[in-house]
Amino acid sequence: MALRVMVVDDSLFMRNMLKDIFVRAGHDVVAEAENGEMALELYRELKPDLMTMDIVMPKKSGIEALQDIMALNASACVVMVSALGQDSLVLEAVESGAKDFIVKPFKEEKVLEIVNRVTSNLSE
Amino acid sequence: MDMSQYRDLFLTETREHINNLNKLVVTLEQEPDNRETIDALFREAHSIKGMAATMGFDRTAKLSHHLEDLLDDFRSSGQIPSAAIDYLLSGIDILDGLLDDLQSNQPERAIEAFLRETPEKPPVMVAKEVETPQQESLLAVDDEEECVHSEDEVSEPEPLVADAEALGDAKDDTASEEEPLPEEPDAYQVLVDLAEDTPAAVARGILILRELEKSGELISSRPDVAALHAGAPCQQIQAWLRTSLAKGHIEEALLKISGVVKVRFIDDRRKDDRRNRDEGARTIRVRTDLLDQFVNLTGELITHRHMLNTATSSRDWDDLTQTLSQTSRLLDDLHHHVLQARLMPLESITGRLPRIVRDLSRKTDKKVTLQLTGTEVGIDRAVLEELTDPLVHLVRNAVDHGIEQEGIVTVSARREKDLVLVEVADDGKGMDADQLRQKAVDRGLMTTPQANNLSDRDALMLVCLPGFSTAEAITETSGRGVGMDVVKAAVGNLGGTLEILSAPGQGTRVQMRLPLSISIIKILLVSCSGQPMAIPITRVQRTLDLPTSEIQSSGQKRIFSIDEELISLYSLSDALGLPEVAAGETTWVILTEVQGRRIGLQVDHFLGQREAFVKSLGFPLNLLTGLSGATVEGDGQIVFIVDPSSLLEDRQLFSND
Amino acid sequence: MELTLIFTLGEEVYGLEIDAIQEIIENPALHHVPLAEGVLNGAINFHGQILALIDLPKLLGFTAKERDHRYVVLTPEFKSMVLSVSGVDRIARLDLSSLQPAPAEIGDSAIRGVAYLEDKRVNLLDTDKVINQLENRYTG
Numbered sequence: 010m011a012l013r014v015m016v017v018d019d020s021l022f023m024r025n026m027l028k029d030i031f032v033r034a035g036h037d038v039v040a041e042a043e044n045g046e047m048a049l050e051l052y053r054e055l056k057p058d059l060m061t062m063d064i065v066m067p068k069k070s071g072i073e074a075l076q077d078i079m080a081l082n083a084s085a086c087v088v089m090v091s092a093l094g095q096d097s098l099v100l101e102a103v104e105s106g107a108k109d110f111i112v113k114p115f116k117e118e119k120v121l122e123i124v125n126r127v128t129s130n131l132s133e
Numbered sequence: 134m135d136m137s138q139y140r141d142l143f144l145t146e147t148r149e150h151i152n153n154l155n156k157l158v159v160t161l162e163q164e165p166d167n168r169e170t171i172d173a174l175f176r177e178a179h180s181i182k183g184m185a186a187t188m189g190f191d192r193t194a195k196l197s198h199h200l201e202d203l204l205d206d207f208r209s210s211g212q213i214p215s216a217a218i219d220y221l222l223s224g225i226d227i228l229d230g231l232l233d234d235l236q237s238n239q240p241e242r243a244i245e246a247f248l249r250e251t252p253e254k255p256p257v258m259v260a261k262e263v264e265t266p267q268q269e270s271l272l273a274v275d276d277e278e279e280c281v282h283s284e285d286e287v288s289e290p291e292p293l294v295a296d297a298e299a300l301g302d303a304k305d306d307t308a309s310e311e312e313p314l315p316e317e318p319d320a321y322q323v324l325v326d327l328a329e330d331t332p333a334a335v336a337r338g339i340l341i342l343r344e345l346e347k348s349g350e351l352i353s354s355r356p357d358v359a360a361l362h363a364g365a366p367c368q369q370i371q372a373w374l375r376t377s378l379a380k381g382h383i384e385e386a387l388l389k390i391s392g393v394v395k396v397r398f399i400d401d402r403r404k405d406d407r408r409n410r411d412e413g414a415r416t417i418r419v420r421t422d423l424l425d426q427f428v429n430l431t432g433e434l435i436t437h438r439h440m441l442n443t444a445t446s447s448r449d450w451d452d453l454t455q456t457l458s459q460t461s462r463l464l465d466d467l468h469h470h471v472l473q474a475r476l477m478p479l480e481s482i483t484g485r486l487p488r489i490v491r492d493l494s495r496k497t498d499k500k501v502t503l504q505l506t507g508t509e510v511g512i513d514r515a516v517l518e519e520l521t522d523p524l525v526h527l528v529r530n531a532v533d534h535g536i537e538q539e540g541i542v543t544v545s546a547r548r549e550k551d552l553v554l555v556e557v558a559d560d561g562k563g564m565d566a567d568q569l570r571q572k573a574v575d576r577g578l579m580t581t582p583q584a585n586n587l588s589d590r591d592a593l594m595l596v597c598l599p600g601f602s603t604a605e606a607i608t609e610t611s612g613r614g615v616g617m618d619v620v621k622a623a624v625g626n627l628g629g630t631l632e633i634l635s636a637p638g639q640g641t642r643v644q645m646r647l648p649l650s651i652s653i654i655k656i657l658l659v660s661c662s663g664q665p666m667a668i669p670i671t672r673v674q675r676t677l678d679l680p681t682s683e684i685q686s687s688g689q690k691r692i693f694s695i696d697e698e699l700i701s702l703y704s705l706s707d708a709l710g711l712p713e714v715a716a717g718e719t720t721w722v723i724l725t726e727v728q729g730r731r732i733g734l735q736v737d738h739f740l741g742q743r744e745a746f747v748k749s750l751g752f753p754l755n756l757l758t759g760l761s762g763a764t765v766e767g768d769g770q771i772v773f774i775v776d777p778s779s780l781l782e783d784r785q786l787f788s789n790d
Numbered sequence: 791m792e793l794t795l796i797f798t799l800g801e802e803v804y805g806l807e808i809d810a811i812q813e814i815i816e817n818p819a820l821h822h823v824p825l826a827e828g829v830l831n832g833a834i835n836f837h838g839q840i841l842a843l844i845d846l847p848k849l850l851g852f853t854a855k856e857r858d859h860r861y862v863v864l865t866p867e868f869k870s871m872v873l874s875v876s877g878v879d880r881i882a883r884l885d886l887s888s889l890q891p892a893p894a895e896i897g898d899s900a901i902r903g904v905a906y907l908e909d910k911r912v913n914l915l916d917t918d919k920v921i922n923q924l925e926n927r928y929t930g
Binding site for chain 2: 091093095096099100102103104109110111112119122123125126
């Protein structure tokens with residue numbers, strides 16, 4: 010089943026990479042955002058099935074954005090994208106309601122594996 | 134989340150930390166600017182705080198946090214003002230009290246009054262700054278940097294320590310830590326292994342727990358969310374789960390989680406384990422190499438079982454005999470190693486002595502140094518537990534009555550064949566045998582000739598008579614006999630002996646010779662004509678509660694059937710010559726074997742299982758066939774250990790027809 | 791002259807050297823011993839040792855029922871048995887250098903010989919024989 014995905018990252022490189030992975034897997038990337046504020050706005054508008062969320066971003070951090078989104082919809086499906094060594098931030102994100110996390114650098118199949126898992130849980 | 138399973142471990146470990154705190158503060162009092170000691174103190178308080186917070190023991194956490202803050206200030210100033218020592222010590226005492234509360238399931242006591250008394254920040258720092266402002270401020274920067282370093286050191290090693298403990302404890306604790314779990318017949322244990330290099334493993338662990346929660350009722354887990362937050366290692370997550378979902382389904386879901394490499398299910402064995410938990414579970418750390426040896430020996434025993442099977446089926450008697458003798462060697466080896474595992478160093482109970490000596494010498498205005506030597510000697514855990522109070526008594530006595538103004542109290546230990554000699558010595562005024570003789574006469578305990586007839590050695594032992602010297606109390610602390618009767622009884626209870634060596638001006642040495650380990654067996658306690666009796670577990674095949682109506686009489690004999698086998702029923706009361714107690718609707722029966730045949734032994738009811746120290750019986754009790762020893766309950770009650778086989782054979786109640 | 795514990799069994803006066811005595815205990819907690827019949831009156835937890843209380847008058851065939859509340863604990867040399875007697879009297883000095891054989895009418899079941907204390911005859915208890923009698927009774 011094709012998912013409506015939104016990719017949030019301040020780096021275009023990362024956004025493109027993730028977007029390509031999703032498109033190859035047959036999903037629709039309905040929006041991209043480069044900071045937390047924008048992510049929140051777009052989320053309100055588009056209600057995507059899945060969001061990937063970078064943690065360290067200007068304006069609003071990924072965790073703050075996540076927390077705001079969870080306040081809007083506690084069952085929102087958000088997967089964090091973090092760098093190695095951000096364990097405590099990842100922990101905070103998971104505690105705040107992130108469904109899973111992807112650690113950079115990542116492999117395509119890993120990303121899809123995680124996405125499949127969290128979205129299958131979602132449909133249950 | 135059920136934290137109660139960690140309670141015992143928490144209590145044990147925190148007591149250790151408190152011991153260390155006491156020791157360190159006493160050391161610090163002598164060297165107030167010893168940086169390492171302050172750092173170590175800080176770490177101890179920090180550890181307690183972490184554990185208490187994890188357990189949700191708020192006041193304990195708050196108090197240890199408070200002490201930690203205070204120590205942190207001292208750490209920055211590099212010195213502890215002497216006024217703060219007393220404050221720290223009373224804080225440690227309150228911590229100890231809080232643990233008592235927690236141990237006895239009482240609410241934690243109030244700590245607010247103590248928190249309000251916080252001493253002023255160390256004035257030393259201010260004074261120094263005034264003296265040499267510039268250099269000092271440079272130094273202060275250095276200090277701060279050092280602080281940061283040491284804080285790193287503080288936080289870094291902790292997971293490692295926890296890790297090592299988890300490795301060491303995981304195996305021996307499985308039984309005890311499962312204890313508080315409610316009975317869940319359809320529950321099972323799930324072991325989830327994570328890849329070694331899993332990034333953000335803690336967050337991963339929480340996701341795994343979340344997945345498990347979705348699969349059914351997560352009864353408990355190790356680590357759990359709180360433990361994960363506290364930094365518990367999570368290479369493996371053990372969870373107890375009650376679920377109606379198929380194992381395969383759960384496994385699949387778990388394996389989908391990134392980082393999960395292996396999922397295993399262990400059927401719930403808690404019902405079996407439950408039998409072993411009559412006495413409050415106590416934890417003990419076991420060195421991993423010892424565990425390895427257990428594994429090896431068990432492996433060899435399994436091999437030997439195969440060899441025995443083969444020999445039996447081929448009826449090769451030579452082979453059988455040979456394998457049996459090898460097996461018994463292996464069993465001896467195993468027994469030896471198991472006893473080894475019970476050994477703990479004497480220092481695990483000498484930790485509070487420095488503090489006790491310090492407080493007591495202050496109170497009595499004496500200058501007493503405590504020396505501990507040989508405290509690494511290993512002694513059976515059970516012996517150590519019983520030795521704790523006697524040791525304190527002896528050290529108190531030495532400070533109170535041995536040392537006059539200034540002196541040394543030495544606690545030492547060394548191995549003597551299969552005994553341990555624990556000695557408490559002082560270089561004080563010593564005891565005068567003649568004075569003791571006189572005192573015995575004055576007390577009316579013996580006549581003058583009797584007293585004169587006592588050897589010096591026996592005269593010194595007079596102090597072990599109950600109340601021998603307490604009557605002469607001058608101050609709140611009485612003569613040297615304080616508790617000596619208790620000490621002697623405790624040593625005797627352990628199968629040890631006590632000796633006093635002393636002469637006027639020569640100091641006093643109290644020597645306790647103790648067995649390295651005690652003969653400990655598992656017993657089933659039963660009530661028999663209203664009296665407690667013990668039966669070695671090894672003699673019990675099974676316990677049964679039969680409806681009395683199912684017992685048939687066949688002539689003089691009573692018979693019941695189990696597993697389609699007809700079994701004769703005998704009465705333990707009858708066999709022991711005790712009055713018979715009529716069974717109610719249920720007849721409580723022990724299934725045992727006599728002369729190769731299964732028989733039932735009726736008792737009033739079962740009182741439970743426990744470990745017991747076996748004491749040998751004095752003459753002529755030792756001649757009574759059927760009694761193999763006795764054990765003494767906490768209240769002094771003697772419980773005899775019955776060997777059903779020799780009992781029934783001897784009483785000729787058992788006939789082989 | 792030897793220090794000797796003077797006690798009675800029934801109407802007879804007995805003596806036992808205090809060298810053989812570990813302690814005299816009063817009213818210890820007595821624990822019932824299963825299988826014990828006759829002269830084993832119970833077990834005593836004596837500083838962690840489990841010792842037997844022997845009814846000495848009964849063992850030696852005295853019919854008197856009275857027993858002192860004080861018991862005599864023998865030294866380990868005499869198996870640390872605890873003896874119950876009819877009455878504990880006192881400790882006295884006794885000349886044991888010239889023991890005389892026991893008169894025939896009281897038998898010699900457990901008497902090592904007799905001595906005299908202020909003209910009264912004192913039977914010296916033979917602890918070895920007591921042990922022998924117990925052994926015979928409880929083995930076989």
